[in-house]
Amino acid sequence: xxxxxxxxxxxxxxxxxxxxxxxxxxxxxxxxxxxxxxxxxxxxxxxxxxxxxxxxxxxxxxxxxxxxxxxxxxxxxxxxxxxxxxxxxxxxxxxxxxxxxxxxxxxxxxxxxxxxxxxxxxxxxxxxxxxxxxxxxxxxxxxxxxxxxxxxx
Numbered sequence: 001x002x003x004x005x006x007x008x009x010x011x012x013x014x015x016x017x018x019x020x021x022x023x024x025x026x027x028x029x030x031x032x033x034x035x036x037x038x039x040x041x042x043x044x045x046x047x048x049x050x051x052x053x054x055x056x057x058x059x060x061x062x063x064x065x066x067x068x069x070x071x072x073x074x075x076x077x078x079x080x081x082x083x084x085x086x087x088x089x090x091x092x093x094x095x096x097x098x099x100x101x102x103x104x105x106x107x108x109x110x111x112x113x114x115x116x117x118x119x120x121x122x123x124x125x126x127x128x129x130x131x132x133x134x135x136x137x138x139x140x141x142x143x144x145x146x147x148x149x150x151x152x153x
Contacts, residue, residue, distance in 0.1 A: 024120055028113040034106050035080060041110050043073045044082065044099070048107055053086055053096035082106050 005011075026038050036044070046062055047054070056074065060067040074097055077083040082103035088094035099107070122130055 021117075021121060025114060025117040028117040028120075029110060032109050032113050034109060036082070036106060036110065037076075039069075040073050040077055040082075043070070043077065044103060044107050044110065047083065047097060047099050047103070053098035055088075055094055055096055059097065077103070 022038065029036060029038060029041055042063065043059065046059060049062075050058075054062075056067055056070050059074075060070045063070065074083060074085070078085065080102075081100055083097050084100055085095045086098050088096055122133075125133065
């Protein structure tokens with residue numbers, strides 16, 4: 001006999017909510033009309049956090065994807081003029097990725113799309129509920145203590 005999973009319904013709600021957030025954000029990004037995918041948007045946001053142009057390997061590590069995935073994203077963003085590949089000043093074998101002016105403009109527009117998506121998602125909540133949700137999300141983002149997580153089935 002199996003034991004009922006008390007967190008099962010909550011886990012399902014979280015997954016459904018996550019899918020809804022992604023769907024709404026994607027719609028708002030598409031409405032910007034920049035031709036940027038959600039994955040490219042994430043790469044642009046990640047690039048903005050670096051003080052100097054990163055290597056492809058740095059981006060792959062930060063995004064937690066394989067380097068080939070970054071290459072595909074960069075190819076698309078480079079073709080649209082939002083990023084460019086530049087040689088490393090100290091090692092000619094290394095290529096770095098930097099935002100262009102169009103990339104920075106796209107980032108500003110994407111921030112607006114993300115804010116609009118957040119407003120749509122949070123619209124049903126009162127100010128007090130938003131504060132509670134913010135605190136709960138902080139707790140979930142910070143995660144459980146090491147060793148308390150992760151086991152299959």
